[in-house]
Amino acid sequence: MKSLLSGILVFFCLAANAQTPPFENNVYRHEIKSVEFYNSKKASSFPIITLGSDETVTLGFDDLSGGTRTFNYTLQHCDANWQPSKITSAEYLESYTDDRITDYIYSSATYQKYTHYQLKLPNQNIIPKVSGNYILKVYEDGDQQKMILTRRLYVVAQKVAVAATVQSSNKVLLRRTNQKVNFTVDCSGLQVQNPRTEVRVLLMQNARPGTALLNNTPTYIRGTQLVYNDVDINDFAGRNEFRHFDTRTLKLNSERISKIYKDTANTVMLLGDPNRNLPDYTLLYDNDGKFFILNQDGTDPRRDADYAYMYFNLAANKTAADGTAYIVGQFNDYQLDDRSRLQYDDSGRWYTHLQLKQGVYDYEYVWVDNATQKPDDTTLEGNYFETENEYQMLVYYRQVGSRYEQLVGYGQLNSAKQ
Structure with missing residues (x-):
């Protein structure tokens, strides 16, 4: 009996200490499309607002x-790791704890019928009370077991200053491919007793969570400044500029479009994509992985932009025996799943088609090798120091004795505009 009780005790201890998977941007229903979430001042911008300000974020999505x-x-x-904080909703939300989305419009003059939903936060019913990371959950019929989508929201109370630079990697073998970020955090606006345990900084490339690096301790401390410049930290693959296509109009072929067919639905055939892993960098202009819903032939793309079946084909110079190719971008939250997987055929090319709303889209291909099972977006795209990238820096602070982590600083850096 004693050993049985001990076993039960160990089980509950392990269950209590086990972490749930971190919250992430995700869409849980196939009929939910074109999810946008950004600071309302600029479409497709980073979804961050200042606590107590009049700033808002906008959520928009279609239900097909x-x-x-x-x-x-x-x-x-x-x-900072997107695990639930150990505080109640009454401690971090004013007014109500949940609400209903009441702003919606029906599509007009489109082949594909849909309903567009829109939401702005904060609003009179839902207001964040403290700074930090927030996960926005959208679900059906008031039941969180019927999850529709989730989005990551950042609420900052700016109390620190961040200064950063980008340089080539300190490692000789990586100098032609990697970008190293060095930065300093000035904590003079905070009451920090032990910076090595109370402050940590997260870096992301192009707002892409999969690239995130969390700095738990500074390289050294200089007065009120925390310096992060160790030779082995914050070394990012430069990657390549994103590929793109433009479907703002479906009346004529724009760049990268081969043919447009109209019948009971819109079908768009894109030009073939080559493997871009070449010796030298080629300058191209991109939107750092973003997408924009736009319609040149209408007045309001929220309701009159149509959907099209976009057909992609890739000459990867690799077969299904080597691995699998995926197509990703902000439009699908960089998710590697069945919806983003390409199929290989006997012609030696990879194919897929996606149902996407009119607009301008950035995308790239990710390769998952059969031997390693590790995703790599440089195998098919290339990797260059010269690539223009945006970096987001988020400073988190957990005061001694506090039960939650505050977001006390935010900075953004462009590798080409220092």
């Missing part, structure tokens, strides 16, 4: 099932 449905939403406070 038509009609109207009851969509509710709430916010949940998280730490």
